[in-house]
Amino acid sequence: MGLFDKLTSWLGLKKKEVNVLCLGLDNSGKTTIINQLKPSNAQAQDIVPTIGFSIEKFKSSGLSFTVFDMSGQGRYRNLWEHYYKDGHAIIYVIDSGDKLRMVVAKDELDTLLNHPDIKHRRIPILFFANKMDLRDALSAVTVSQLLCLENIKDKPWHICASDAVKGEGLQEGVEWLQDQIRAMKT
Amino acid sequence: MSSVPQEMKDTSVACSKWLDAHYDPVANLYTFTSCIALSDLHGDGDNKLVVGDLGTGVCNMKLKVYRGTGLLSESTLLDLPTGLVSFLMDLHEPRTPAVAVASGPFIYVYKNLRPYFKFTLPSLEVNPLEQDVWSQAKEEMIDPMTLKEMLEGIRDKAEIPLSVRSLRYLMLDPQEMEAFVHLHKDQPIRRQTVITCIGTLKKNMADDDAVSCLVIGTENSDIYILDPEAFTILCKMSLPSTPTFMDVTGQFDVEFRITVACRNGNIYILRRDSPKPKYCIELSSHPVGLVRIGRNVVVGCTHETLHGYTQKGKKLWTAYLPAAVTTMALMDLPARAFQAVLVALANCEVHMYRDKNLICTIKTPDVVTSICFGRYGREDGTLLMTTKGGGLIVKILKRTAVFDDKDSAPGPPIAQSIRLNVPKKTKLYVDQTLRERENAVAMHRAFQMDLSRLRLATARAYVKALESSLTPVSESPTEPLKMNAVVQGLGPSFKLTLNIQNTAACRPVMNIAISFLYDENLYSMKTAFFKIPLLVPGLNYPIDTFVECLSDKGISDVIKVFVLREGRSAPLLTAHINMPKRHDLTL
Ligand SMILES: Nc1nc2c(ncn2[C@@H]2O[C@H](COP(=O)(O)OP(=O)(O)OP(=O)(O)O)[C@@H](O)[C@H]2O)c(=O)[nH]1
Numbered sequence: 149m150g151l152f153d154k155l156t157s158w159l160g161l162k163k164k165e166v167n168v169l170c171l172g173l174d175n176s177g178k179t180t181i182i183n184q185l186k187p188s189n190a191q192a193q194d195i196v197p198t199i200g201f202s203i204e205k206f207k208s209s210g211l212s213f214t215v216f217d218m219s220g221q222g223r224y225r226n227l228w229e230h231y232y233k234d235g236h237a238i239i240y241v242i243d244s245g246d247k248l249r250m251v252v253a254k255d256e257l258d259t260l261l262n263h264p265d266i267k268h269r270r271i272p273i274l275f276f277a278n279k280m281d282l283r284d285a286l287s288a289v290t291v292s293q294l295l296c297l298e299n300i301k302d303k304p305w306h307i308c309a310s311d312a313v314k315g316e317g318l319q320e321g322v323e324w325l326q327d328q329i330r331a332m333k334t
Numbered sequence: 335m336s337s338v339p340q341e342m343k344d345t346s347v348a349c350s351k352w353l354d355a356h357y358d359p360v361a362n363l364y365t366f367t368s369c370i371a372l373s374d375l376h377g378d379g380d381n382k383l384v385v386g387d388l389g390t391g392v393c394n395m396k397l398k399v400y401r402g403t404g405l406l407s408e409s410t411l412l413d414l415p416t417g418l419v420s421f422l423m424d425l426h427e428p429r430t431p432a433v434a435v436a437s438g439p440f441i442y443v444y445k446n447l448r449p450y451f452k453f454t455l456p457s458l459e460v461n462p463l464e465q466d467v468w469s470q471a472k473e474e475m476i477d478p479m480t481l482k483e484m485l486e487g488i489r490d491k492a493e494i495p496l497s498v499r500s501l502r503y504l505m506l507d508p509q510e511m512e513a514f515v516h517l518h519k520d521q522p523i524r525r526q527t528v529i530t531c532i533g534t535l536k537k538n539m540a541d542d543d544a545v546s547c548l549v550i551g552t553e554n555s556d557i558y559i560l561d562p563e564a565f566t567i568l569c570k571m572s573l574p575s576t577p578t579f580m581d582v583t584g585q586f587d588v589e590f591r592i593t594v595a596c597r598n599g600n601i602y603i604l605r606r607d608s609p610k611p612k613y614c615i616e617l618s619s620h621p622v623g624l625v626r627i628g629r630n631v632v633v634g635c636t637h638e639t640l641h642g643y644t645q646k647g648k649k650l651w652t653a654y655l656p657a658a659v660t661t662m663a664l665m666d667l668p669a670r671a672f673q674a675v676l677v678a679l680a681n682c683e684v685h686m687y688r689d690k691n692l693i694c695t696i697k698t699p700d701v702v703t704s705i706c707f708g709r710y711g712r713e714d715g716t717l718l719m720t721t722k723g724g725g726l727i728v729k730i731l732k733r734t735a736v737f738d739d740k741d742s743a744p745g746p747p748i749a750q751s752i753r754l755n756v757p758k759k760t761k762l763y764v765d766q767t768l769r770e771r772e773n774a775v776a777m778h779r780a781f782q783m784d785l786s787r788l789r790l791a792t793a794r795a796y797v798k799a800l801e802s803s804l805t806p807v808s809e810s811p812t813e814p815l816k817m818n819a820v821v822q823g824l825g826p827s828f829k830l831t832l833n834i835q836n837t838a839a840c841r842p843v844m845n846i847a848i849s850f851l852y853d854e855n856l857y858s859m860k861t862a863f864f865k866i867p868l869l870v871p872g873l874n875y876p877i878d879t880f881v882e883c884l885s886d887k888g889i890s891d892v893i894k895v896f897v898l899r900e901g902r903s904a905p906l907l908t909a910h911i912n913m914p915k916r917h918d919l920t921l
């Protein structure tokens with residue numbers, strides 16, 4: 149086995165299995181987004197705040213995804229870091245209508261980016277500036293400014309505005325993420 | 335990520351425990367801690383900030399509701415708010431809390447931000463004499479001037495104070511009186527007090543979403559507890575003075591405790607089933623803020639101090655503050671079992687105290703006039719402050735923030751409070767203490783006697799030394815001199831240096847000579863007698879001379895130095911120099 153093959157198998161990519169961490173503050177819409185990505189017959193009707201975390205698996209364009217839907221509530225946020233090591237990609241969801249807690253979203257993102265299991269890895273991060281349908285929602289550009297995303301130099305990242313309830317904007321983001329994962333494979 | 339932007343770094347150094355969520359310096363909010371509340375007004379888990387805005391104090395009084403960083407709604411208040419609370423008044427679904435705004439003698443209750451009920455304080459007894467006088471005026475039996483005089487008479491003597499109408503009448507100019515009487519004579523006289531503070535008390539359950547009674551304090555020194563639904567008076571209690579700050583805990587039907595700071599500078603503690611205060615804390619200066627934390631009461635006073643008391647009025651500690659207190663609030667974080675007292679100061683700082691320990695200082699851009707901590711929006715640890723200039727500051731406690739109990743205020747080190755491992759008292763020690771206790775008087779006398787003897791002996795020796803001028807300091811008023819001698823060298827040749835100083839303030843000393851006395855078999859000196867030049871006050875005169883040791887037996891002797899005055903036989907000073915033994919180099 150060549151060195152590169154070893155590396156990819158260690159990353160779990162050989163078996164085309166990808167672990168995605170879905171992070172973000174409580175009420176940002178993580179579960180709603182993941183629910184939208186599921187096939188329509190498997191979608192849940194009622195979405196309640198997640199307790200701890202939940203795991204969703206689905207296949208898309210030859211890749212099999214395992215999504216860790218973490219709870220964003222303050223008391224569960226310390227669970228996040230235990231999954232960093234095994235994650236191959238991160239989806240970070242922001243409630244664009246919650247201006248007050250933008251600092252908290254930034255603080256948690258900074259903590260995430262500085263974590264030893266994340267800091268030196270080229271792990272792709274997809275940002276959803278969710279709830280763009282709200283009247284006083286901030287634009288994706290403003291959100292990326294407030295979170296200082298331009299400072300992320302050593303990781304591929306992408307931000308798109310979304311409305312998880314109607315499912316708008318999700319496809320664009322997910323396609324970007326798949327491209328990134330494929331690029332990592334080859 | 336290596337590059338946190340500069341601006342973020344700066345704020346994180348200032349107080350890394352708080353995130354700056356929002357600051358609007360021109361929010362146009364003018365209020366005090368008693369007039370703000372955090373409440374889940376719509377029952378959607380998104381807490382709002384409800385503010386009774388005092389406006390300019392004359393106009394523009396408003397009830398404002400903030401959601402997140404923006405104003406959600408505002409409605410006009412008819413009068414200055416003195417207090418505002420949010421409370422659950424019934425069990426109906428959805429369980430949305432009502433808002434009660436106290437102003438003047440009224441409580442305006444809002445449900446879903448719409449006026450719902452107006453409670454009026456019961457009117458007080460009117461002085462019958464006052465009533466009489468007004469009815470005479472009504473029938474025009476007395477003219478306005480006589481009415482004024484009679485009212486003044488009643489005001490100065492009567493037990494029951496005058497009504498607001500009469501008091502206003504007494505302030506009028508004579509030409510306005512007639513019209514005033516005409517306007518008011520047909521209305522009945524009413525005497526009413528006003529509300530000074532308001533709080534809530536759970537009815538019969540301790541849950542967070544339990545129904546609560548309103549508790550109000552009045553200018554008339556009374557406390558009323560109102561039924562949450564019917565707004566009838568459930569209970570009335572009297573205080574010796576007007577209440578200004580109030581804290582209520584417990585349940586009305588079970589057991590409760592009302593802690594009130596009053597305008598007379600005392601704190602009273604009222605309990606269920608006691609119409610009179612149970613405990614009283616007398617403060618050394620007037621209270622400006624009151625917070626109950628667990629079983630203790632923390633009061634901020636006008637003298638820049640913070641005191642901690644037990645619920646029974648025992649003083650626990652005092653902390654000294656760098657500036658005057660503007661307002662205080664409780665910081666309660668039940669999820670982390672953390673409680674502290676927030677004290678806003680006039681020097682644009684907010685201090686956080688846990689017991690008497692200062693555990694965090696927050697600098698603010700303006701003086702904070704109202705402060706509250708709790709769940710705002712969806713964030714449990716939010717600190718909201720409004721400032722003197724009308725600004726609104728929102729800070730969020732970091733999830734990872736930890737406060738160590740170490741006192742960050744300068745003061746005695748912690749080591750001071752560590753208990754030393756003191757060994758147990760021995761039998762000998764106990765016996766000794768007993769003996770001391772029994773014979774205290776005799777021991778004291780013996781000690782005093784010995785002390786007197788010691789003093790006498792000292793005095794005698796001193797006098798003797800003075801008489802024989804044996805001291806190196808001359809006490810003679812005309813020649814106050816000081817001398818010391820230094821011997822240098824290993825021998826057989828020694829260098830002798832005498833340092834002579836005139837200690838007078840301004841008078842020089844003249845005609846002084848020095849002579850040495852020594853055993854001529856042992857030592858030889860080039861000059862054993864020489865004159866000293868005029869001694870200027872204050873200067874040190876070193877005088878050198880050489881001594882040769884003649885003996886090689888390794889013995890030494892004393893050389894005596896006399897400072898002499900021309901025409902006087904007794905020396906002014908005497909010094910005995912103990913010469914060292916010679917240490918010849920054995921080559
Ligand atoms: N208007 C609007 N509401 C949304 C959108 N996305 C999610 N929501 C709503 O936001 C609320 C919270 O959504 P969740 O998906 O439970 O949020 P979460 O991030 O999983 O929250 P936690 O599990 O507590 O961490 C729900 O009431 C959703 O209906 C959106 O795009 N627009």
Ligand SMILES: [Mg+2]
Pocket residue numbers: 178179180196197198217218219220
């Ligand atoms: Mg969820």
